[in-house]
Amino acid sequence: MAKLPISVDKIIENYGPHKAYAPKQGFHGHADPDKLVKTHCCFCGMQCGLQLKVKDNAVVGFEPWMEFPFNEGRMCPKGVARYLQNNHADRLLSPLERVESEGFKAVDWETAMSRTVTEIKRIQSTYGNDAFAMLSGVSLTNELSYMVGKFARVALKTANLDYNGRLCMVSAGAGNKKAFGLDRISNSWVDLKHAEVIMICGSNVSETFPTLIHYIWEARDNGAKLIVVDPRVTPVARTADLHLPVRPGTDSALYGAMLQQLVENDWLDHDFINQHTSGFDATIAAVKDYSLEWAEKVTGIPAESIKQAAAMWGQAKTSFMMHARGIEHHSKGVDNVLGCINLVLATGRIGKPYCGYGTITGQGNGQGGREHGHKCDQLPGNRDITNPEHRKYIADVWGIDEKDMPGKGLTAYEILEAIHRGEIKGLISICFNPVVSLPNNNMVREALEKLEYYVAIDFFLNETARHANVVLSGALHEEEEGTVTSAEGRVIKINAAVTPPGDARTDASILKELAARLGAGDKFAFKNSEAIFNELRVASKGGTADYYGITYERIVKNYGVFWPCPSLDHPGTPRLWEDRKFATPDGKAHFNPAPYRDPGEPTDKEYPVVLTTGRVVSQYLSGTQTRRIGKLLDQYPEPLLEIHPSLAQQFGIQDRDLVKVVTRRGEAEFPAQVVTTIRSDTVFIPYHWGGSKSANQLTIGNLDPISKIPEFKVCACKLIPLGRKAPPVSESDAYQSV
């Protein structure tokens, strides 16, 4: 049913992406705005503070916000240019309804809402409540994340709710919970500046979290040594004291071998291990055979470099370990994370000044969005949906009977698989673009085509929303008030700069009305976003992610408050574990054995090359927003296939040659960029594009057994040079953003 109503070309003609270089109304008012609104960037987990210039209820420019302590005015190009999406020509100004063979037509809210609610009721009464699923995203504020979690369980009454953090840092979250009982970076970024050694595993910090680089460079001015684990020489790896060019999918062998070196050389904090941890013996037993030579063979990193890394890490007095998607996007993402944590615990360098550990969240609210209950297995306060006490507490806050609260549902990729199998018939999505962002996206597209009803809440008609029966025109970041939690655990305030244009509405008001029409209006009678936050505070109280002591007023006054913050007189917690009381049941930090296993799809004769994916600095996630900003698209106009000259030579590929990349799931053509800054057995493609340029046609849906994160970072591919040069960038369809 949900096949595209008209051709992709036609949809693009009508709804974009089109490139904006100037605000719709021109630069009128650029120099003389009505007001400057202090808020934060809508993109990555750094959540840089910035000010939006507003003229006549439209955002017309930006001005640095020098006082915000994390970034003091510093920004990356995305943050600078983000204002261009406000009032964009592609912006959806009213709800849309699909009309077969004609496309989409604007409808009024009454029509869109009543159709949606009728379909939800029809599907749920025919197939059961869980046959209607919901997908959410962590670019949403904390308030909206909380509201979505409650909406799905209380109004929609479905177990099948999950979020796009499932594609992001859930492996880190699962690892953190196992080791520490709590899922947050251990320190604020300030501690980074004075660490003796910084180890960055699988994170292209310079392109994905550019403003964090400042802290790293400052640390180096203070004498810090930098170790970077990455198959590519990224800008941060270029300057590292030690770059470990790991073969994708083999990270845990590296951390295992390093741990073995720490044991062998007795670079261990015995007191810390004895008094504050458990599981050490079993963990080191698992790596006792991990010799340097073995690790070199598996990881492709010279044994000498691994030894050096272990010595640098082992002998330091202070250290900061961080990682990102490079080690998390694997079918053993959790093991990779635990491998890193084991190195931190073995040296006891946690909960002290200048010592830290944590994941860097890719999405704006990657941290907060994983605490308030829009994950399939979780309730607010990072509570467990299967724990009877936790369920009871939240049911009481929500004013429902615990028995009526759905249980644990399917994860994001599993929801799409269940739709594909015909088990889930209806879907509502908000702030999630799985057609671009999920692996094996040909399957995703097929799945969407099988839905009986799909409603998308969005502000642009992104690649997934194109399949919808009804699109509810929601709000941009600058049109909604709320809070987000940055990657360092700082809860900050997002201030609405303008109201939604045309007939568009805030996401909160859309969810509120849907809930009312589904008969749960009394549970969603929030006056404003602060009222939602105040309920969230109560719901989080006593949970591991405790926000109870945080208020809007305190956030504004203090430039953010770090959770946990259990009471109004609590100062917040920039540095965790200083009291050595971990959030596990026994109060100890847990070592976990993380033995090496191969990636899900190793290379073979037919598919001999490793494919890995990632990001570029000028684009954000599925590109829904950034592919509509001219300047950002011009900076990196089309996805390129990075390939080492020696591998290129094997296939007879030269720079700008068009290469067909084939995997067991799909194929796509990309211009080659021949560079020595990548391993010679690995190719890299950025994933921000949809359609024929989508890297995720090729990637694999192997899931980590614990976190259920897909293995975006490694699969096997073959390369077929097409014998012709790629067209000039300006003629490429990716540049036109198809």
Place this chain on the structure above:
Amino acid sequence: MAEPEKNFDQDMEFFVDMQRCISCHACETACAECETNGQETMIHVNYVDRAHSVQTTVQVCMHCEDPACANVCPADAISKDSNGVVHSANTSRCIGCSNCVMACPFGVPKKMEAAELMMKCNLCYDRTSVGKKPMCATVCPSGALYYGTREEMRKKRPNSDPVNTFKFGAQTVHTKVNVMMPKGSKELKVH
């Protein structure tokens, strides 16, 4: 010489530290946001040799003590003020002859073909003259660009020294903008 603006802080200097540049282009994007630039960027980021490195260089007007661009301008369109800022060509005077483009040892001025006008960085005069920092140096996430006092810089970068003496063969050029070099460096030989 144009009159100095009274709010221009003479102690503030501009520092460029290429080693830190992460090729993010935030400086270019932000420069184009300057009210005076007509949405054009006056700073340029380029790869040194992308086939072998991700290192980029960033090219900004060096605001020379004795600016070659101004010296060769037949129309007197380029002026240096007493704060040491070399201003972009005066729109009403510039004849688009490109002499400045040819003369600048750092390759800075660019002729905007559409406007038949030379444009270059004027150290965000609309901002610096009222005590703000230039756009590019404000946003640069890596500290590759920095605007502040020499003393602040010395404290921040104990392992580097700012250099503003450049040798192009026999020619010596002193600039208002500094380039960060390894400790002990006094000048940079370009040829």
